[in-house]
Amino acid sequence: MEQITDISGLEALREEILANRNKDKTILRTCISTGCKAQKSLKVVEALKAAIKEHGLQEKVEIKKTGCHGFCEMGPIMVVEPENIFYRKVKPEDVGEILSTLNGSGGVVERLLWKDPVTKELATHERELPLYSKQNKNVISRSGKIDPADIEDYIASGGYSALSKVLHSMKPAEVINAVIASGLRGRGGGGFSTGLKWKICSNAPGDMKYIVANGDEGDPGAFMDRSLMEGDPHSIVEGMVIGAYAIGASRGFIYVREEYPIAIEHLSIAIKKSEEYGLLGNDIMGSGFDFSVQINRGAGAFVCGEETSLMISLEGKSGTPRSRPPYPAIEGLWGKPTIINNVETLGNIPLIISKGADEYAAVGTEGSKGTKVFSLVGKVQNTGLIEVEMGTTLREIIFGIGGGIRKGRSFKAVQTGGPSGGCIPITKIDMSVDYDSLREAGAIMGSGGMIVMDETSCMVDVARYFIDFLMYESCGKCVPCREGLKQMHHILENICEGTGEEKDIETLTGLARFMSTSSLCGLGSTAPNPVLSTIRHFRHEYESHIHDRKCRSGVCKNLFEYIIDQELCNGCGLCRVKCPEKVVSGEKKKPHSIDNEKCIKCGICFNSCKFNAIVVK
């Protein structure tokens, strides 16, 4: 492979790739990322390969293995180009039928089309699905379209043009100014001005500087970074090289959590390929700029997503954070100036350079520019990854794109910002989603997890869940976090088990104040947020648990029972059949009943009953 040594080399290669493409071929974009792979999409690919060979269709049909399309619950996903036909839940047995429609007859396999759960309408084309049509895809636009293991696919779609522009026509200071002017704020949760951070690092004295991509996406319920790393790894590499050039770094690290093996694989391939093509390593694109990258795997510690903890982990130690000052941008890895950026932040960089800061900043709100990728999960009709303009309202996201709440239930709250964030109730459903508004509402943007809850979610249990999580993940170094979380956990466990005490809410609030001002790092100081926000917006649930010993959402096992309403039950027997413990009894067509002594409250009967005859008491 001949290395690209100047700007015209890249453009020539791009033209060559595009010219060599057979425009008459049908391309089957098939997702092989985590969500679809879990649903056996690799077997679909195998079946496709075999069938294409069997029918001699190699010249007419091509399989493109892509990254995440974002609509994981519909996987395995396949999009037929150029018609843009969207198939969901594709099985190996469907392959024959799909191929038979490609003979020019213009047919589709209807049973594989997506049906809107509310309107019941079928959508033929990918662009018709509300999950996609209402998005404003920028950073994740390539994921699902290109083969992440094929650098030429990335180049053909415009990749590395931004890097080329930077290396050949921009000075480092100009790059930094562009990023500042764009208004880009850290997408990992901190929300600090990326350009400003770069400027501080660039000005800091040091014979050696580093740039680190934080791919340790630890927030439970968030998978934006997973998707980007799997589906468009080169965008992160390109963003890193541009950042390195801007601050004067010669070495970089991508820290990826080890629970993301596909992301690690795709990033490794991307690094190798870009080195081969002269887009990484020594004398990049003949510019004289040297920069090399290595991947470091996380080892199962959420705290290592915190900047100082991440750096200590990279230095080969256990991930206990340290206090600031000194700030990493001035004194970071091995004491040298270091920039740590979330991978989504870096994915924005090539866009800023290509479009220009002004065009980038034309999207979003005054204080929050550009777009943000969110993982919309939980009790919504359509779950998946969505990218929207900053300033979009919660209502537009949850009811517009998300299609509202499943199973005819009602919206209760949406949790944003993971364990550092908070729960937002229905009263704020029309609020703008941006850094500052979310903070005012008692939550934070965080990395982008948006977890929707309905009346079957217990808010005290949600607080307990996050405290449990943080207690497990705390490094244990400082007293406020280690001992504070232990006490909070104890109190919340008691409340959920029915032994809560009168003064518990006051104790929790007092502890919360102490932890937020005195903890060593962000994990401890933001740990109280879910507790504080649920007390603020759902105090009545805490009081119900403590005073009445009742969990009206049907979650805390000691505090409720499932009862079959004798008037609504028509004796269909579905619950009796599905009960894994066989504690439902009744004759056919006669009202059934549950033996509450033996019931383990797994909820299967409650969720299966089509007549809403099972209630929480």
Next chain:
Amino acid sequence: MKIQIIIDGHMVQVDNGTSVLQASRKAGIDIPTLCYHEALKPYGSCRLCMVEIVQNKQRRLVTSCNFPAETGMEVFTDTDGVKQVRKHVLELLLARCPEVPMIQTMARRMGIEKTGFKKIESKECILCGLCVRFCEEAVGAAAIGLSNRGTEREVTTPFKSSSDTCIGCGSCTYICPTACIEMIPDEKISGIRNMNMGRLSLELCSNDYKCTDCDIEQTFIKDIKSVIAQFRKKDKTQ
């Protein structure tokens, strides 16, 4: 270059690189600490030394042991906010170590009679890390360390087995604020001592934990220094 800061209304002049805690001590102002020691790098885990600072018109709580003094900074060591922090730290430690006399004494001296938190365990170690840090930074043996994470974090030797790198100097015993480490004679080799975790000294300190003018302390230190010196001599000849 000299730095000028104001601590509790007193102007203090210190060298560049001095921490707020060191500057306070120079001014004769006492800030309580648990995990700080002059011979070691500041650690910042107990949070007892937190003070309020005003810098660039912003007021916030910081740990004084590792916060650099800067010209123009104003420090407040005895505000309500600071007292609240100390109260919470001690109450949480009392809940963790309800039977440790040293913690009870320290709490009493700060006017804290009891803890508002549930005593869900009874530990002797407060995880200040002094023993571990001293063994690694000052002695150079790194025989004991921290293991596990979060609420399970503890001081142990690797695999909780008898250490083959411990030199028996007794530094960890000496430096432990709650006296929960002791030296026990090695079972097989005479003249050798090993550290042993978690044996609480139930005998109250005969000097009521006033360590600065203590004879016992002086003897202890002499003993430790001689063992370390022997270790260093042996190390050099190998």
Next chain:
Amino acid sequence: MNMDFQSINLILEKYRYRHSDIIGILQDAQALENYLPEEALRYISKKMEISLTRIFDIVTFYKAFSLVPRGKYTVRVCCGTACHLGGAPQNLDKLNRLLKIKDGETTDDRIFSLETVNCLGACALAPVVAVDEDYHEAVNAGKIEKMLSAYQEEE
């Protein structure tokens, strides 16, 4: 047991004995036996000239490491938020009863190890239970027995 020191040497050479890469080295070493024997750690400590104390800190701090032999199959219950809301605690409960082991333990016949794990990034498929590399979606207490039997049949 017979330690495969040769393979460990290859790993150390791959990373050029760099102290900062100790975590990667330990991850690769663990892949050899699916756990980290004490012998291996003492060996690595000696060869790398890193104190055993520091290595022990690392392997007990990071939850990716196991100092005890794991089962043939590792059953991981994802406890991410979406999975939690979707019923992960019930799944864990069912697995506790079926396998008669708790989180972090291995069955007596060494076939299954049970672990809870933080978000696997497959939130749209919640609640997820992974058995080695197989991710099972929308799992509930009723599906678990069938899910496990597929692996037990292979025995």
